[in-house]
Amino acid sequence: MPRAIRGVLIECEPAIKSIIVHLDSANNDIIIEDLDESHLVVKENMVHLLKQKLEDRLKETYRPEEPLADSE
Amino acid sequence: MSVGTQSYQLSDYLEKLPGTTFRKLYQQPSTAFAIFRRMLPPLAKIFVQALLYAPSPLLLKQLDVWVKAEGKAQRDRALSILRSLHIVSISVGKDKPQEVHLTTNFQNSLRLALEGGGSHGSFGVPSTLPVDPTIDIPYLDRYARKKWEDILHYVVNSVGVHGDGGSGGSGAGPKASVKDLLLAGRLVERRPDTKGGIAITQAGFTFLLQEANAQVWTLLLLWLEAVDRSATASGMDSIDMLSFLFMLASLELGRAYDTSALTEPRRNMLPSLVDFGLIYIPRDPRQYFPTRLATTLTSTASALRSVSSAFAAATAAAPTDATALGGAAPAPAVGTESRGSIIVETNYRVYAYTSSPLQIAVLALFCQLNMRFAGMVTGRLTRDSIRRAISYGITADQIISYLAAHAHDQMARTAATVGRPVLPPTVVDQIRLWQLENERMRTTPGFLFKDFDTYDEYQALSSYAEEIGVLEWKNDKKGMFFVSKYEQLRDFLKSRKSSK
The missing domain is CATH 1.10.10.10 (Winged helix-like DNA-binding domain superfamily/Winged helix DNA-binding domain)
Structure with a gap:
C-alpha cells in the first residue's frame, strides 16, 4: 500500500540544496525526503523558517558588491 | 502603451x-x-x-x-x-x-x-444655455489632468517609501469611491505595515506604465464590474453605463451639453465621472462638459498626453523599446511634450531630467534617489532598491522596460549610432540577477507518494497523475512521485482496488 505524505516540494540549485541539508542536519526537523540533487520535500510548517535561515546564511557568505560610494 | x-x-x-x-x-x-x-x-x-x-x-x-x-x-x-x-x-x-x-x-x-437620421439623441444634446467663456479647452485639459494625476498619485504614493519624491502636487487625492475602486481592482492593496496602510500591487505598477487612455479604460471597466456585482443595490445597469461611455466618447471637446436630456440613471453617473475627470460640471449643473479623457475614449488619438507625460510621451519617444512594453508605439506626442528623460550609466547611476512628482515617485519605487535639483533628480540602482521593488511585486522586466521606454533622447541617439541597446547591458543583466537572487527556490505544496508495493502500481498511479496534470516530480528508480493534489489519485486507487 503506497503512502502519501503531505509536504512542500522545493526545487533549487544544488548549492542551495546543500545549505538546506546542512541546516537540517542540526535537528533533522526540516527535510521529509531528499529526492535528488535539485529536489527536496520539506515539512510544510518549516518553509517560512527555512527561507529565513537561508537568507541569513546567504548574507554571511555573500557580500553584495555595491559600486563605490557616491561622491557627487 | x-x-x-x-x-x-x-x-x-x-x-x-x-x-x-x-x-x-x-x-x-x-x-x-x-x-x-x-x-x-x-x-x-x-x-x-x-x-x-x-x-x-x-x-x-x-x-x-x-x-x-x-x-x-x-x-x-x-x-x-x-x-x-x-x-x-x-x-x-x-x-x-x-x-x-x-x-x-x-x-x-x-x-x-x-x-445622421433619427431623433435618438445618441450623440448627446448640446446645451442651449449660455456658456461660461472661461471654460475653454485648455481649462478642461488642466482640470482633467489634475483629476487624473490625483488618481495616479494615489497609486504611486501608496508605496510610501520615497523621501521628498512624491509628496508634492497631489492635493487632496481622489475621492473615497475612486480609492475603493482601485482597491477592488487590486491595483493597490491594504497592507498594514506601510505608511498609508495600502501598497501598490504588480497590477498597479502595470497600470502606471500604461498610456493615459488605457488607464482610463482600466478604471472604467473596474467601475462597470463593481456595478455589476452590486447591480440590485445601486439600481445602475452596466450595459447602459457602457453605452453612455461610448456616447461621451462621441461628444465634442469644449462644448457644453444638456444635462436634462440625459436619463435619470445616466445623470446619476455624472458625479463618478466627475471624480474620474471625464466630465466637468460648471456651477450651473444643467450643463456638462466632456474632457479630453472622455472624448478620446474610443479614438486612437492619444488622450491627454501630458497627464502621463512622464510615462506615455516617453514611450512614444523610444519606439523601439515601446515594443517591449507590448505593442507598437503610439503616434508621437504633439509639440513640446516632455520626451524621455532618464539616463542610466554603466555604474548604476540614474539621472532623470524631470520635475514631475509622479515620475519621481515612480523612480523611487526601484531607485535609491540621492539628490534632487530643480528639474533633475539623481539616484542609483542598488541591490536593495531592486529587491525592495521586487518585494512589492514589480518584476525586473517591468523595471527594465520602464527605464528603456523613458531613456533620454541622448541615450537613444548614442545607442542608435553605435548599434547597441539603449540601456547598458551590464545594468540590465544585473537587475535580472538581483531578481533571480530572490527566487532561489521554488516551492510547491502537495503530497509525496512512496512505498509502492509493485512497480506496476507506481507506474499506473504516476502516469495517471501526469495525465490529470498534478504531477510535479517523479523518479522511476526510487518509485516516488510528488503531486500538487491527491483527491483524484485516491479515487483512482480505490477504483483500481475494487476492480481487482
Whole structure:
C-alpha cells in the first residue's frame, strides 16, 4: 500500500540544496525526503523558517558588491 | 502603451457579454459607431462596410475578394472578432454555402450614425444655455489632468517609501469611491505595515506604465464590474453605463451639453465621472462638459498626453523599446511634450531630467534617489532598491522596460549610432540577477507518494497523475512521485482496488 505524505516540494540549485541539508542536519526537523540533487520535500510548517535561515546564511557568505560610494 | 493593449482590455470585457447585451448596446448609434471605430481591425471594417448596405446576405466566400491569398489568417481573425462582438452572423448550412450578414441592430444603428437620421439623441444634446467663456479647452485639459494625476498619485504614493519624491502636487487625492475602486481592482492593496496602510500591487505598477487612455479604460471597466456585482443595490445597469461611455466618447471637446436630456440613471453617473475627470460640471449643473479623457475614449488619438507625460510621451519617444512594453508605439506626442528623460550609466547611476512628482515617485519605487535639483533628480540602482521593488511585486522586466521606454533622447541617439541597446547591458543583466537572487527556490505544496508495493502500481498511479496534470516530480528508480493534489489519485486507487 503506497503512502502519501503531505509536504512542500522545493526545487533549487544544488548549492542551495546543500545549505538546506546542512541546516537540517542540526535537528533533522526540516527535510521529509531528499529526492535528488535539485529536489527536496520539506515539512510544510518549516518553509517560512527555512527561507529565513537561508537568507541569513546567504548574507554571511555573500557580500553584495555595491559600486563605490557616491561622491557627487 | 499602444492602441492594441488598450483595446484588448475593453475587448476582454466585451467578449464576456452575452448576445442579448450586444443587441441592447447596438440600439444606440453612438455605441455601434464607437465599436466600429475602436474595436475592429482594418479588414473587419472593410467587411462591415461591404455588408452595411447589402440588401441581402452575402456569400461568405464573396468576402475573399478583399483578401489577398496570403491574408487568410487575418481574414479569419477579422471574422472571429466580428462574430464575437455580434456584429455579423454567419449561417451554418451543411448543403448550402455559408452566408454572412450584419446583425439587425448594428446595421440600423451604424447606418443612422453615418447618415445622421433619427431623433435618438445618441450623440448627446448640446446645451442651449449660455456658456461660461472661461471654460475653454485648455481649462478642461488642466482640470482633467489634475483629476487624473490625483488618481495616479494615489497609486504611486501608496508605496510610501520615497523621501521628498512624491509628496508634492497631489492635493487632496481622489475621492473615497475612486480609492475603493482601485482597491477592488487590486491595483493597490491594504497592507498594514506601510505608511498609508495600502501598497501598490504588480497590477498597479502595470497600470502606471500604461498610456493615459488605457488607464482610463482600466478604471472604467473596474467601475462597470463593481456595478455589476452590486447591480440590485445601486439600481445602475452596466450595459447602459457602457453605452453612455461610448456616447461621451462621441461628444465634442469644449462644448457644453444638456444635462436634462440625459436619463435619470445616466445623470446619476455624472458625479463618478466627475471624480474620474471625464466630465466637468460648471456651477450651473444643467450643463456638462466632456474632457479630453472622455472624448478620446474610443479614438486612437492619444488622450491627454501630458497627464502621463512622464510615462506615455516617453514611450512614444523610444519606439523601439515601446515594443517591449507590448505593442507598437503610439503616434508621437504633439509639440513640446516632455520626451524621455532618464539616463542610466554603466555604474548604476540614474539621472532623470524631470520635475514631475509622479515620475519621481515612480523612480523611487526601484531607485535609491540621492539628490534632487530643480528639474533633475539623481539616484542609483542598488541591490536593495531592486529587491525592495521586487518585494512589492514589480518584476525586473517591468523595471527594465520602464527605464528603456523613458531613456533620454541622448541615450537613444548614442545607442542608435553605435548599434547597441539603449540601456547598458551590464545594468540590465544585473537587475535580472538581483531578481533571480530572490527566487532561489521554488516551492510547491502537495503530497509525496512512496512505498509502492509493485512497480506496476507506481507506474499506473504516476502516469495517471501526469495525465490529470498534478504531477510535479517523479523518479522511476526510487518509485516516488510528488503531486500538487491527491483527491483524484485516491479515487483512482480505490477504483483500481475494487476492480481487482
